[in-house]
Amino acid sequence: MKTLIKNAHVISPDVDLKKANVLIEKGKIKLVTTEAVPQKGVETVVDLRGKYLMPGFIDVHLHGACGFDVCDATPEAIGKIAEAKLAEGCTSFLPTTLTVANKTLKAAAKAVAAYKKDERFAKVIGIHLEGPFINPSCCGAQNPAFVRQPNIKEVLAISAISPVKLISYAPEMKGGDAFAAACFENGIVPSCGHTGATFAQFLPAYDKGLRHLTHFCNQMTKLHHREIGMVGAGFLLDDLNTEVICDRIHLCDDMLRLVFWKRDLAHVQMITDSLRCSHCPDGYAFEMGGLKVELKNGEARLVEGGNLAGSTLWLNKGLKNLVDVTGLPLKDLIRVTSWNQALELGLGTELGKVQKGFRADLVALDPKTFDVCAVFVDGEQRI
Numbered sequence: 001m002k003t004l005i006k007n008a009h010v011i012s013p014d015v016d017l018k019k020a021n022v023l024i025e026k027g028k029i030k031l032v033t034t035e036a037v038p039q040k041g042v043e044t045v046v047d048l049r050g051k052y053l054m055p056g057f058i059d060v061h062l063h064g065a066c067g068f069d070v071c072d073a074t075p076e077a078i079g080k081i082a083e084a085k086l087a088e089g090c091t092s093f094l095p096t097t098l099t100v101a102n103k104t105l106k107a108a109a110k111a112v113a114a115y116k117k118d119e120r121f122a123k124v125i126g127i128h129l130e131g132p133f134i135n136p137s138c139c140g141a142q143n144p145a146f147v148r149q150p151n152i153k154e155v156l157a158i159s160a161i162s163p164v165k166l167i168s169y170a171p172e173m174k175g176g177d178a179f180a181a182a183c184f185e186n187g188i189v190p191s192c193g194h195t196g197a198t199f200a201q202f203l204p205a206y207d208k209g210l211r212h213l214t215h216f217c218n219q220m221t222k223l224h225h226r227e228i229g230m231v232g233a234g235f236l237l238d239d240l241n242t243e244v245i246c247d248r249i250h251l252c253d254d255m256l257r258l259v260f261w262k263r264d265l266a267h268v269q270m271i272t273d274s275l276r277c278s279h280c281p282d283g284y285a286f287e288m289g290g291l292k293v294e295l296k297n298g299e300a301r302l303v304e305g306g307n308l309a310g311s312t313l314w315l316n317k318g319l320k321n322l323v324d325v326t327g328l329p330l331k332d333l334i335r336v337t338s339w340n341q342a343l344e345l346g347l348g349t350e351l352g353k354v355q356k357g358f359r360a361d362l363v364a365l366d367p368k369t370f371d372v373c374a375v376f377v378d379g380e381q382r383i
């Protein structure tokens with residue numbers, strides 16, 4: 001079955017192509033051209049009338065949406081979250097767990113495995129475990145009652161139920177560097193997050209290959225001129241893949257400019273870190289890992305202490321924020337919404353580009369509002 005998307009403004013890493021035609025066959029991109037495409041065998045034609053056509057977004061860090069959380073551990077929750085993500089233009093994601101009991105993590109993995117049998121919305125690449133091996137003094141909105149020491153056996157038991165692809169942990173904890181090496185041996189990307197590490201404490205894990213920072217600047221050691229901390233590490237070491245929550249709340253506009261103007265964009269990844277209150281109205285209150293959270297003025301904060309608990313961000317709005325705040329060209333910014341993630345997860349030859357041979361996971365956006373107009377997954381139009 002062939003689908004032709006015509007009159008698209010294609011945006012892909014280093015590509016900005018107006019009036020383009022994109023031919024899709026068997027779920028893959030067959031041709032991207034400004035020339036006429038032979039209509040033979042084409043069953044479906046979609047006229048985008050000049051709208052942007054981009055690689056479908058990949059969110060590697062999100063907990064929930066529409067009143068559901070990954071740690072609700074039901075197939076229904078994963079399905080509802082996947083449906084909400086699809087509406088943001090996301091075609092693949094990493095359902096992200098919280099610092100909770102081992103039995104809850106296993107149940108969440110079971111729910112993810114059940115959803116993967118019939119992925120009708122956004123597709124799951126694998127699980128992101130955020131915690132439980134974090135620094136108890138840098139919990140943020142994670143519940144310290146469930147924090148434990150790094151333990152690869154616990155991770156592998158969860159991964160046996162449904163593959164774990166990314167784990168956020170504090171490398172300064174006992175055995176933190178060996179844990180990074182063990183993750184790599186098992187095809188899991190280790191990430192430094194919820195960490196109180198000094199720069200020196202971080203380096204043993206860096207030497208073992210750790211190259212990912214969980215929600216850069218949030219819940220990590222700050223930059224000081226005599227101890228650069230993990231924020232300093234993110235600026236000093238350009239090869240660290242830094243997750244950035246682009247909601248203009250977790251990082252102020254000047255910090256976003258600092259990150260996007262000064263760092264190599266090949267190593268920045270936009271995330272939402274969205275909670276169950278994403279896609280919900282203001283005033284929505286809920287519990288997260290046993291802690292009370294309330295949504296006020298679009299900000300999800302712990303009722304006790306007021307810590308930011310995560311975001312309500314939508315991916316398409318995050319990209320608009322980046323355009324508005326940084327002023328950078330879309331063909332550069334678009335790296336951070338999919339392709340960098342795909343490369344790090346070993347999918348760089350199939351996801352993250354509008355290019356011949358890549359999977360037809362695509363999102364069409366209104367060029368003014370960045371509202372989602374269409375989403376294709378494996379060439380099938382799902383929105």
Ligand SMILES: [Zn+2]
Nearest residue numbers: 061130273310
């Ligand atoms: Zn998170």
